Amino acid sequence: MNRAQADVLIVGGGFMGASAAFFLRQRGRSVILLERQLVGQQASGTNFGNVRRQGRFLPQLPLANRSREIWGRLPELIQHDAEFLMSGHVRVCYREEQADQFETYAKEAAHYGLKLDLLRGDALRARFPFLGAEVLAGSYSRMDGHANPRLAAPAFARAAARLGAQIVENCDVVRVEKEGAEFRATSADGRTFHAPVLLITAGAWGNLLSEQFGEAVPIAVNGPQMAVTEPVPYAIQPVVGVSSPQIEEVVYFRQVARGNIVIGGCARAPAYLDERRAKVLPQSTLLQFRQLQRVAPMLRRLNIIRVWSGVEGYMPDDRPIMGASGTTSGLFYAFGFCGAGFQLGPGVGDTMAELIDTGATSTPLEPFDIRRFAASRGTSPAAPVTSRVA
Template identity: 60%
Template sequence: MSAPQQSDVLIIGGGIMGCASAFFLRQRGLSVTLLETDLVGRQASGTNFGNVRRQGRPLYQLPLANRASAIWRKARELLETDVEYLQRGHMRVCYRDRPDIAAKMESYAVEAAQSDLDLEMLSGNALRDRFPFLGPEVMAASLSAQCGHANPRLAGPAFARAAQRLGAAIHENCKAVSASRDGIDFHVVTDDGRSFRAPTLLVTAGAWAKAFVEGFGETVPLTSRGPNMCVTEPLPYAIGPSIGVATPETVESVYFRQVARGNLVIGGSIQNQTFPEQYRVYVNPANSLGQWRQMQRLFPAIARVNIIRTWSGIESYLPDDQPVMGPSGSVSGLFYAFGFSGAGFQLGPGVGETMAELIATGSTDIDLSPYRIGRFAEG
């Protein structure tokens, strides 16, 4: 085994959470080493829909989402590269058979305004005039003009490169197989025999975080699912906001966005089975066909469009659909940020800045109590 490599902070997991944390930790002057089993941003952070949305989140999560949005808006300057962030809005729609959902959207808009999220409610002719392509079942919509979308395949690696320019050590194809507390330091060993030490450990390992959590004597009911994704042939650019269906029915929950090149990126509906031990997930054709049928309810003209690629990834989920984020409940110097339940991409930069603030100063203005890991031990 080689001599241990020492740093101030050691990060396990190179998705957008880990890479953004490394970047902001370096901005604060702490030395950082990040270990990624595969390539940075290749798992959930690179295979998701790319939504940069705030609406639809719990109200207590909006301060974190707002912090993230401020970073997304300056991402090109901050990261010195284009992550294809487009601030074209985000819109949730509901169908005519669910007037209760429309009422909830109205109520949410009033409450969210107190957290600096301005939502415009649309229905009737006003909705049809602005979005004539929506299907006849669509009854109402909630539009957030200050949200948007970005390219998930670019964002995680962009944060990693920016962190490297500031001096972070990013190790790809470097699988952490054990993590322990050894005196004042954490000691992490990789599958190729390398050894790393730091007084602070941050676990951002997504669907693979559970083994590390349990290794430190804590418990977390983490599971994984695979998003069902596809992209169409390019069309003339005309859509603007990313659009999704607000519904309690998983099968109906489709969403789409149009990139600058004209392609439509589509996600939602039934998810795929994952095999995290093998780092594999397979797209179920039945899920794709069901998703396509639901998309035709939302956007009937799409029936004449060709799909050119499908894919999936491995996302981590928790029973309450809220992440674990913040300090360990039992081990000093140990921190977590994982389990974002399919809704973490937009939050990623804000999570990184918040975790860096917490690690560097011992506190943060963001309320992390809803995300404490102890909530699962408490039942």
């Protein structure tokens, strides 16, 4: 039986795991990262690519700010920019009550260092002339933007490998356990991997591992709905997202430099852990296109050329699980990012590396502690909570 040893064992090779491996190696910790398929193949590589801070749960902004600072340094850190573009991000709405919420949020977010410009009427149309007549107000974050999710996690994994991390792909971990002072992960083909520290970054599959340590969580699994249009001349710089209490109105889109419009939102579809697949429903694509035209009428004549989805895990309170285990020393988690983890990826890796290496972190993690679900363990997974922000 093959055996491998390191200071830290990471199970899950998405964005969180790959970035954690990189930052742990920067701190001198030896790392083995295990991925069932290929790095970044699941939700980390199939998401919308939004690098936004505004609209987040306010106590999450310190983490988002930490991550945004890293996004701006990707070329010097990992020798790849993941096509990050500081395009700006504008949230828009159709109703007065949503516009009022924009104002409240902007005041509160300012305390976390996030500056937002609030726009209405002529000022809104002058800044974003592509917006439709129904759009009432907008909240603009100049420092936000977008990147290519297909590139980000693999780029961090390659950078981690250059620093000496062991990246093991096509490694299906079937069991994790702690024996004495060490954790052991066993793969389906009989390989074992050992370390005194275990970090679980397995996304929608995270609960299958955390429950092996008595920490089952009510995670729901769904597939975000994505589409992309044919390329057209570049005309829309910011990422655009609709904020609404109605999920069918929550569409978001961005135009990449080559001209295609990437679209997400409006609905979620079934996803299947055993198949490692999520479905795209035709009615979701049609709904997205209708809502896209409502926000930006100039896009009504475009052709959609591809649709896709990914397997994503959603927590009932719309907050991830991140931090130390409540039952097992040396065990840490970072999963369940509820479809909003892409922007956080570099910050999550940096924060978890700091926590593992020093025993503490400068970024508050209390709202994301897995122990908040301790009272509900043993119940069936809760229905997904619909995100109202894009």
